Amino acid sequence: MRIKVQPCKNNIGAKISCNLKTAGEVEINQIKDALNGFGVVFFRNQNLDPKSYIKFAKNFGPLADYPMLKGLSKEFPEITVVERKSSDVGPSFGEQFHTDSSYTENPPRYTMLLAKLVPKRGLGNTEFASQYLAYEKLPDEYKKKIENVKGVFSSSGPISVTRVERELEKGTGKSKDFKSIHSVIRKINNRKSIYCSPGHVVDFLNISKEEGEELKEFLFKHQIKKEFVYSFEWEKDSIAIWDNWSILHQATSFSGNRVMHRITVQ
Numbered sequence: 001m002r003i004k005v006q007p008c009k010n011n012i013g014a015k016i017s018c019n020l021k022t023a024g025e026v027e028i029n030q031i032k033d034a035l036n037g038f039g040v041v042f043f044r045n046q047n048l049d050p051k052s053y054i055k056f057a058k059n060f061g062p063l064a065d066y067p068m069l070k071g072l073s074k075e076f077p078e079i080t081v082v083e084r085k086s087s088d089v090g091p092s093f094g095e096q097f098h099t100d101s102s103y104t105e106n107p108p109r110y111t112m113l114l115a116k117l118v119p120k121r122g123l124g125n126t127e128f129a130s131q132y133l134a135y136e137k138l139p140d141e142y143k144k145k146i147e148n149v150k151g152v153f154s155s156s157g158p159i160s161v162t163r164v165e166r167e168l169e170k171g172t173g174k175s176k177d178f179k180s181i182h183s184v185i186r187k188i189n190n191r192k193s194i195y196c197s198p199g200h201v202v203d204f205l206n207i208s209k210e211e212g213e214e215l216k217e218f219l220f221k222h223q224i225k226k227e228f229v230y231s232f233e234w235e236k237d238s239i240a241i242w243d244n245w246s247i248l249h250q251a252t253s254f255s256g257n258r259v260m261h262r263i264t265v266q
């Protein structure tokens with residue numbers, strides 16, 4: 001069986017029709033190809049229980065551990081509950097463009113979210129910014145400038161404030177302990193993308209202090225230009241899977257309740 005792949009606006013992500021419960025090796029390989037090509041893929045109407053969700057996720061690699069929050073339950077520690085509550089006063093969890101756990105030595109390659117409880121359609125979208133496109137559209141002088149630059153990624157970067165309410169409930173107590181260094185360019189099948197997480201990058205290496213400050217100012221704005229962004233509208237049982245090497249993502253602000261089950265893959 002072939003899956004149906006429908007590219008989104010500007011080829012930023014693609015919608016895929018496929019039943020993930022019964023997907024076999026052939027379909028999984030097609031999904032992987034689409035994921036590498038488009039950076040992020042979306043599915044509707046996937047009513048997966050935790051067991052079948054984990055089974056599906058394992059097709060993409062070994063599951064990663066999220067250091068900041070405890071998992072769904074003792075039985076399913078691999079699932080992180082990403083929650084927004086109407087009683088929250090701070091920003092939503094992940095409400096700034098970032099790539100997941102980029103402050104760890106080996107950040108997870110893929111992240112998936114399964115929507116369990118969602119507000120009205122169009123509220124609480126997740127935005128995805130293609131870093132393939134962001135790289136392609138970089139002026140040549142910047143392509144040259146960042147070729148050998150490394151970023152210092154910190155778990156206490158600006159996005160850490162969006163974790164506060166969830167950490168009070170389910171925190172592991174490990175927060176603020178992580179710092180890692182990664183190249184700001186990644187290569188995926190000979191295609192370059194920018195790997196720089198505005199929510200986590202606090203400094204650059206192999207560049208002067210002044211140039212680094214100027215680069216931060218320029219790059220953070222460039223990476224998330226509207227033309228590189230696709231905004232996904234959630235429905236219950238929708239799934240999004242993205243490649244953290246080529247996609248930035250962020251939660252958008254809304255008041256209400258939302259529950260997502262997240263799995264990260266190494």
Ligand SMILES: [Fe+2]
Binds near residue numbers: 249
């Ligand atoms: Fe995230």
